[in-house]
Amino acid sequence: MKLTRLWTSFARQVDARPHATALVARGRHISYGELADLVTEASARLERLDTTGGEPIGVPATKTPRTIALVLACLRAGLPVVLPSATLPDATLQRLLARAGCRHVLRADDPGPARTGAAPAPATPARAGAAPAPRGPHDPNDIAFVLTTSGSTGLPKLVPLTAGAFERFADWAAERFDLGPGAATLNYAPLNFDLCFLDVWATLHHGGQVVLVDPDAATNGRHLLDAIDDNAVTVVQAVPMAHQLLADAADDAGRRLASVRHALFTGDHMPARCLARLPAVFPNGRFYNVYGCTETNDSFVHEVDRDALPADGVPLGTALPGVEAFVLDEDGAVVTGPGRGELVVATPFQSAGYLGTDPAAPSPFVDTPAALPPGAAARFYRTGDLVRRDGAGVLHLEGRNDFQVKVRGTRVNTAVVEQVLLDHEEVAEAVVLAVPDPVAGHLLHAVLRRVPGAGVGTLGLRQHCARHLPTAAIPSTLRLSETALPRTSTGKVDRQALDRILRSPRPEATAVRKEPAR
Template identity: 45%
Template sequence: MPTTSFCTAFYRQVHDRPDAPAVSWAGDQISYRRLAELVRDTRVALDQLGLDAEVPLCVPAVKSPETVALLIAAFELDRRVLLPPASLGPESLARVCAAVGCADILGADAAGLTVRPSGATGRALPGAGMLLTTSGSTGTPKVVELAPDGVDPFLTWAAGTFDIGPDSRVLNYAPLNFDLCLLDVWTALATGACVVMVDPERAVDGPWLAEFCREQGPTVVQAVPLFFRLVTDAGGRFPGVRDVLLTGDAAPPPLLDRIGRAFPHARLWNVYGCTETNDSFLHRVEPAEVRALGRTPIGRPIDGVEVSVVDADGAEVTGAGVGELVVRTPFRARGYLDAGPNAARWRDGWFRTGDLVRRDAAGLFFLAGRNDDQVKVRGVRTNLKEVEQVMLTHPEVLEAAVLAVPDAEAGNVLHAVVRPRAASDVNGLHLRLHCAAALPRTAIPGVFVLVDDALPRTSTGKVDRNVLRARRERTPSGATEGR
């Protein structure tokens, strides 16, 4: 994200390489000179709005060069910016604006700036910087404050590790609000590379993605396994790519073999991190090693990253073993904006990730799951309990449970089991629309099964998901029981 150091580096590229491509978007190549002109015009327009300089701005992460220019301009004016997902439902957007104190929601397109009230009361939060919502939160996401003293070291590390510079073309597959964009967008623009932006409307169109990559010729590709499934299924082959970064979920061995054939000259890397800490682990992937191990390691800590593994009682696990991963990194955020979650997750710069890891005798780390109810859907961490809570706010719903069903493309897909009120006419479409108003797209269940009987419970009164999973396996996908 933009920092003072980033801006200095960006304008050095504008001065030294004004006609070099900075962003490739929608068939156009936008030069560094043109992007700087967009920043200048946007900065003037933003200044003329006369908004309170100490109240943070909300800029939904609509992918475009104009949004990138708006973010740079806002930072140059020492503005704090909240960057929520473009797909965040209106109810959740209103809540997160209220939590941060954003009075205005800004957008940018070819016609200029747009501004509309958020409905929230503005609250002073002076200073420049970026506020990201946690990638996997649903309902009201937690807000993470990125600090320049964490961002700047990351930009330096990423550029050096993956040789990103003026001859690089870096594919930007992730949404602009993802921490992955620290590499895809901001490292690229700081070093004179070209950012090759993927249209999010075509992000699951495999043949289009394969042809797009053939035409655009990226040299560095960072994406979740879904992207690589799509382009390899489409028969893509990309000999010009020199670095492939796998992130979000572990790629299974058969997919790694396909990636190796599709990107024959690329170094393959598995990168692990989260919004709160950014990248923490790195592993140079060899498909033969992964086949032998049966899974893809997250590797070992990046230089400067400290790690600890703790068991359920908080005792440190030394040597080989399984436990929750706790990390302290030079790339970390300042913490959550809300002080409440900070106490549970942060202490003295150490962050409890909630991820369970296994460390083998050689010191190699592997992901082993989560210690809570979160799963990954298309690379996005999603909390099953919060999805259930959103469904339970529907006036016609008595009970709801969400199951994460493994899926070859998405990692997981969500199946919801819902018991409505007697004689209710609510259906799956109603529930889908209800969820869409409060949840990111990836957190909306793909299947809604409506039942008449009470959901099974464990001895402690919790919904028994094991019973529901067994029932699902006996019931055709998408069926509606008892309705």
């Protein structure tokens, strides 16, 4: 792998502005010069390894300056870096690193001699041979980052991204959200999540300051409020839950975040009640709905008019420069006017395919579908997301292909049911699972966490659903959780864990209370 522009531009920042703050971590300000010293230490660890084969280096993604320094050291050495979640069980981590072809793993909390042989290397190194042959602009020998998917359906998938893909995205993000010197971005997401390409790597690429949110305080709204206020953060990118936490904390403290110029929400449905609170929290902010997948990076962005907030959902918005997107109906035909179907995209920032998977296995990475017009990109990604194109040609996200089930003969999308539940002002989190049933085909079971002090019960929630959903889509069982719902390593709701809770014979042991439909 050649030296990435991320490394060379970082080095330029160190030369030109060594005393400027690069990172803020647990209240400590680390300058570009100090971060460069950490990179030098990390590079010394790399030099003690046998890296002649060019295999990727595993770096568990603890959110610390030393982890960021390890990544920069790998990029400086021209070595791909695999960023698995630091919270993965050890056995899962070993399997994942073996699949990636890693012979070495470096941990930020182990500054001593590098650990070698952390995972057995497969016969074919992951650097070039394990991914499907690329189609389009990506060179498999130029892999810089390997991210992981959520693992909500099993072992996380490995998503390689080239230096060129990152650099194209970083340039777009820096121009759109003013990420250069003087900017300060809040890093809320885990470091193994694709959101970090904007709020960590693109920011360092262009000379801004990154404020790392302590993972142990990620659900503490006051901590988030202080991190933004104390560091004059200008860009906030986070899931809707974090914006809800900020809004609650700002109201409780009677504070506003005047430094924020750009507030981005992504990764989940933004409830209308939360969106309505953001203009007061960010009085000088512009608001954006950002859509993308780990495999493609961001694909769409929609700037929300703060003076005319939508009450019925935020659209996907406009495709980013160079992005091609089409909607395919159930028969694989292109939807050209109003209608519904699966979104397929090709972006200048996307992966060429997963690492370490069977090339013969079904893949969402596909050659140009036959239904697309001549001149379309050579390689597309089938997102699995269902969208609706309205009469004005605007796309709206409606759910996922794999969340569609039949309930008593009626097609139901569980993601739509979740959105309706989340739109209730007293619901903080909601997940709807479809459980096979010999009579109905499937029954819907909802697990919900109410906002603190909420009084709504299952009857009120069923009435709410009845006002917005057909009868078949009303969950047959509701369970109210007293604690936050379990999350995967990338912050998504862990549906497998919830399914185990639903099937548990002792729900009281999981802090989830079952209330049957009435």
